[in-house]
Amino acid sequence: MKKPEQKGFTLVEIILSLGLTALLLGxxxxxxxxxxxxxxxxxxxxxxxLDQALVVLQIDRALTGAFPHSYTNFDTxxxxxxxxxxxxxxxxxxxxxPQRDPGLTAWELYSVADEGVYLNLVPAFSDNPSERLAESxxxxxxxxxxxxxxxxxxxxxxxxxxxxxxxxxxxxxxxLAIYVRFIPERDFADINEELExxxxxxxxxxxxxxxxxxxxx
Amino acid sequence: MNTTPGSQKGFTLLEVIVAxxxxxxVLGGLFSLVGGSKQLSWRSExxxxxxxxxxxAINFALLENEYSDVELILRDDSYQIRALDLMEDPERxxxxxxxxxxxYEVVNRERDEVISGSRWxxxxxxx
Numbered sequence: 001m002k003k004p005e006q007k008g009f010t011l012v013e014i015i016l017s018l019g020l021t022a023l024l025l026g027x028x029x030x031x032x033x034x035x036x037x038x039x040x041x042x043x044x045x046x047x048x049x050l051d052q053a054l055v056v057l058q059i060d061r062a063l064t065g066a067f068p069h070s071y072t073n074f075d076t077x078x079x080x081x082x083x084x085x086x087x088x089x090x091x092x093x094x095x096x097x098p099q100r101d102p103g104l105t106a107w108e109l110y111s112v113a114d115e116g117v118y119l120n121l122v123p124a125f126s127d128n129p130s131e132r133l134a135e136s137x138x139x140x141x142x143x144x145x146x147x148x149x150x151x152x153x154x155x156x157x158x159x160x161x162x163x164x165x166x167x168x169x170x171x172x173x174x175x176l177a178i179y180v181r182f183i184p185e186r187d188f189a190d191i192n193e194e195l196e197x198x199x200x201x202x203x204x205x206x207x208x209x210x211x212x213x214x215x216x217x
Numbered sequence: 218m219n220t221t222p223g224s225q226k227g228f229t230l231l232e233v234i235v236a237x238x239x240x241x242x243v244l245g246g247l248f249s250l251v252g253g254s255k256q257l258s259w260r261s262e263x264x265x266x267x268x269x270x271x272x273x274a275i276n277f278a279l280l281e282n283e284y285s286d287v288e289l290i291l292r293d294d295s296y297q298i299r300a301l302d303l304m305e306d307p308e309r310x311x312x313x314x315x316x317x318x319x320x321y322e323v324v325n326r327e328r329d330e331v332i333s334g335s336r337w338x339x340x341x342x343x344x
Contacts, residue, residue, distance in 0.1 A: 021237065027245060053269060057269075060272065199274060
C-alpha cells in the first residue's frame, strides 16, 4: 500500500490565512461594537419622543385656541372668566380637544414631583368646570418632567412682560400669550431635552365682559 | 481504513479565502444596515426636538408684532430672530396705515437653517 502523500500548507499560506482572518474579525468586531453602542440608546427612544412631540403640539394647539369661557359665580352673581394660571399650575378652557369633541374643553396641566406632568380634560359646559376637573382622573403625559408657566400681558407703558400668575376672575380677560417650559427632572436631565412652547392667544377678550382697566399685576 | 488517493479532497486555500471574504461582506452589510436604521431613528428624534424649538421661536417672533418690545423668555438660543426691512407701502392709500408688513427670519447658525416669514407690525406713528 502506498501511503498518500500528506502535503500540509506552507508557512506563507498559513501566515496569509491567519492575517486575513484577523483582519476580517477585526472589521466585524468594530462593526458589532458600533452597533452595540447605538443600541444603548433605548430602542424606543424614537417612539417616546414622537409621543412627546404629539403631546407638546396638542398643548400648543390647545393654548393657541384658548377661549374666554365665562360662568356665573353664584356667590356674587357676577360673570367671571375661567382661567387659573400659576407658575406650576394652569387650567383653562379651549376650543381644541384631543378627541375633537364638539364644544369647549377644560384643560388642566400640573406636575407632580418624581412623577411627571399630568393632563386632565373635561368638557366645559356653561358652568365653572373646576368641580368636574376635581372629580376627573388626570393622566400622566410627560413622565419625569416638571412644568413652568408664564403669562404675557401689556403694561400701561405698552411694554409686554411675562407674569407668573394670571387669574381670569380678577383680570376678566386672557393673557396675550402663554409660555410653557417642560423641564426634565434632575436624574433625567441627560436623557430628556428641555421643551418650550410659546402660544399666542388671539381670542383674549370676552365678547361682553371687559376688564375694568388695563391691568398691570 | 483504506482510502483511494484523491477521494479526500479538501478545499483549496483560494476557495476558503473567497468563502471567508463573502461571509465577512454579508455579515458586515447586515450590521451596517441595522446600524443605519438606528442612526436614522436617532436623527429623526433630533429633528423632532429641533422642530419644536423652531416652532417656539416662530411663535415668539410673531408676538413681537408691535413697536413695543416683548420681554425675552425662551431659554433655548439656537434659533435667533432677525427683523428685516418693512415692505414697501402701496402707491395709493385711502387711509393712513397703522400697521406695516415686515419680513423676519429665524436663523439657526449651527444647523445652517433659515426660516423666513412675514408679520404685521404696529407702526409708531400712522403713515
